[in-house]
Amino acid sequence: MKVGFLQFNPTFGDRKKNCCTVRDLLMDVVADIVVIPELFNTGYAFLNKKELIDLAEPAGGETYEFVHRLAQEKSIALAYGYAESAGDSIYNSMSFVTPDGIVATYRKSHLFFEEKFLFTPGDTGFKTFEYAGIKLGMLICWDWIYPEAMRTLALRGAQIILHAANLVTPYCPDAMKTRAIENRVFVITADRTGDETRGDKKYHFIGKSQIVAPDGDILVRVEEEPCVKIVAIEPRLALDKKMNTHNDLFTDRRDELYSR
Numbered sequence: 001m002k003v004g005f006l007q008f009n010p011t012f013g014d015r016k017k018n019c020c021t022v023r024d025l026l027m028d029v030v031a032d033i034v035v036i037p038e039l040f041n042t043g044y045a046f047l048n049k050k051e052l053i054d055l056a057e058p059a060g061g062e063t064y065e066f067v068h069r070l071a072q073e074k075s076i077a078l079a080y081g082y083a084e085s086a087g088d089s090i091y092n093s094m095s096f097v098t099p100d101g102i103v104a105t106y107r108k109s110h111l112f113f114e115e116k117f118l119f120t121p122g123d124t125g126f127k128t129f130e131y132a133g134i135k136l137g138m139l140i141c142w143d144w145i146y147p148e149a150m151r152t153l154a155l156r157g158a159q160i161i162l163h164a165a166n167l168v169t170p171y172c173p174d175a176m177k178t179r180a181i182e183n184r185v186f187v188i189t190a191d192r193t194g195d196e197t198r199g200d201k202k203y204h205f206i207g208k209s210q211i212v213a214p215d216g217d218i219l220v221r222v223e224e225e226p227c228v229k230i231v232a233i234e235p236r237l238a239l240d241k242k243m244n245t246h247n248d249l250f251t252d253r254r255d256e257l258y259s260r
């Protein structure tokens with residue numbers, strides 16, 4: 001299976017331009033699954049709730065229509081982050097879209113910093129879903145710092161974790177090696193790059209998108225360039241939780257010892 005990430009520097013508030021950039025970057029790409037960053041269409045540094053409301057869309061909105069068309073044209077599955085309006089709430093969300101339409105939507109569980117003043121905490125939990133015979137799970141950026149999040153997806157059978165990010169701290173790329181090793185899963189992180197300075201808000205996004213294998217091997221990691229990287233992986237490797245003949249990471253767990 002060919003999987004990958006797309007990394008770029010979105011322009012705040014210009015959904016059309018950001019969608020066009022994604023289309024251009026995917027032009028010659030051949031792959032099964034590509035992950036696109038968190039809030040790829042809107043940018044990140046919302047000054048207030050009104051800006052967020054104006055840029056948010058329902059899960060089946062214009063950005064979905066664009067991504068779905070692209071998935072059909074390229075026979076590809078795309079996982080992408082966006083601001084999702086649903087009733088009175090706005091979630092920091094991620095959808096997995098195939099040529100047949102939306103397969104799953106995940107709403108960010110762990111909001112970072114001032115996201116807490118803008119978004120509603122996600123209510124979807126950590127569900128897995130199937131595509132092309134492979135079990136997948138999604139996480140969004142700051143979810144990485146809670147080992148429970150990826151552990152839950154892995155215990156539910158996820159072989160590949162699709163992680164859409166807007167990373168502003170330096171820790172995630174190296175931490176994801178551990179997350180991959182402790183769960184024996186593939187992890188694809190699609191991060192954004194660039195700076196956003198709006199009002200008194202100033203963010204630098206670190207890039208460093210990467211794909212990590214279940215043994216912690218970093219199959220590809222980039223710096224801050226706009227790019228798409230694709231690697232061929234064997235998702236069945238993530239079904240084997242054995243570290244050696246005597247240690248299976250999942251059956252060795254002592255669930256009865258872990259409650260507070």
Ligand code: ACM
Nearest residue numbers: 112141142166168
């Ligand atoms: C983040 O969760 N976007 C840092």
